[in-house]
Amino acid sequence: MLIAFSILITILYYISVGYNVLFLGISAIFSGETYDIATLRLESYSSSRYLFPGYVNQFKNSILPISSVILIYYLYSVRHKYRGAIAGTLGLMSLIGLLGTGQRGAFVVFVLVVLCFTYYISRITFFRALRTALLVGIPIFFLSSIVLDRNNTQDTLATDPIQTVTVLGRELGNRIFSDNQITSIVGYRYVSFLPTAHGEEWGQAILGLLPGESFRGSDLSGQIFKILYGNDRGTAPIGLWGSVFYNFGTIGLVVFPLLFGAFLRGIFSYFSRNTTLNTGQIAGIAGVFVTLGTWVSDGPVTVLNTGALAYLFIYFICTPKTRPKYNE
Incomplete structure (x- = not known):
């Protein structure tokens, strides 16, 4: 029931917004159309219309994906006949919800939650999940960055794929080792002059x-x-x-x-x-x-x-x- 309700909330949210940034990015790659992805990404959660993004995020970024993980783990434990099809469907719906507004942070947090979850289950399961996260999670992160046109990667993809991968790798490194640290320093210097x-x-x-x-x-x-x-x-x-x-x-x-x-x-x-x-x-x-x-x-x-x-x-x-x- 939670999964069904969360999917319903996610679908209604994107219908209300009027678009899904992930779908628009994929469309832009194959059709050649251009979209102002940065503006659309911002307006999908911070537009003039209040669409309860903070409340919706609880369902599409947390409840839907983690409930799907619980169900998928159960289906594979009992060797359910349709476990592969159900897992694929729920996994796709979760990705659409997580990446549909163009924010990749929720996806990263969810991957960490899954790794923590598998570590509790068993060490063997954890190392399998870690391998999957490295082999699948990082490519999904890179592909979503291209689809969402981060750092204008769609323009460089066709002419220089290697440069695109380099840019994405540098961006990932900056997100971990640089961006938050710089904003923290600038933010502290700003508030240090305030009461x-x-x-x-x-x-x-x-x-x-x-x-x-x-x-x-x-x-x-x-x-x-x-x-x-x-x-x-x-x-x-x-x-x-x-x-x-x-x-x-x-x-x-x-x-x-x-x-x-x-x-x-x-x-x-x-x-x-x-x-x-x-x-x-x-x-x-x-x-x-x-x-x-x-x-x-x-x-x-x-x-x-x-x-x-x-x-x-x-x-x-x-x-x-x-x-x-x-x-x-």
Whole structure:
């Protein structure tokens, strides 16, 4: 039911937007038509019409793909007759949902969640999944970058494929080792001249998740992007510790790590109290740990946007309401 509902939400969302950036990119490659992919990518989640992108993301970026993983794992465990066809269909639907707005970050987070999930299941399964992630996940990332015309790769693909691969490899390296670090530095230098927000910026960002024009959210990442690139056609979030400093000052840099560490220890203890877990619970735990473990920028709204609550929801709905007695 969750998978069916998530697919329905995803389809209705793209119908409301009016296009799917991934489909447009594929069409552009084969038809020769040109689209302003960058603008369409931005408008698909930040247009003048409010289409609840933050809420939709919980279904298309988190609940749909992880529920599909749970079902696919079960189908292969019982050697279901149509496991291949069902897995292919659900995998395709998940990719369309994850990459349809042109944002590849959700795809990367999901791959990490799957790896964490398989590590809990068994070490053998983990190494198989890791091999698949390297052999399939990275090519999908590169192909999606071409389809989404990142760094104008569609123009160079036909004339110089090797150069295209080089550009994509350099971009992947920059995303890991450079881009977030640069925006963190620029963001910190920007807020260091501003008065302490006393948590107001975090509050605005969280309120921005609510529907309606009254809740505009924080525009800090947009201001940093404008400083870096001279326009407001994107976001460049400040680093986590820069955000803590801006909201709570130097005292926040001392207190927040202690509170965050205690929080992580608390949820680890909570999840560890049950030594018998089903695959749904394991998937939920994996998602919570990955979303918290990859929190390197902006405030708590980042954790909410990447699906921490959605994965927690998966954990609780998959937790048996009553535990069987020992002799049962």
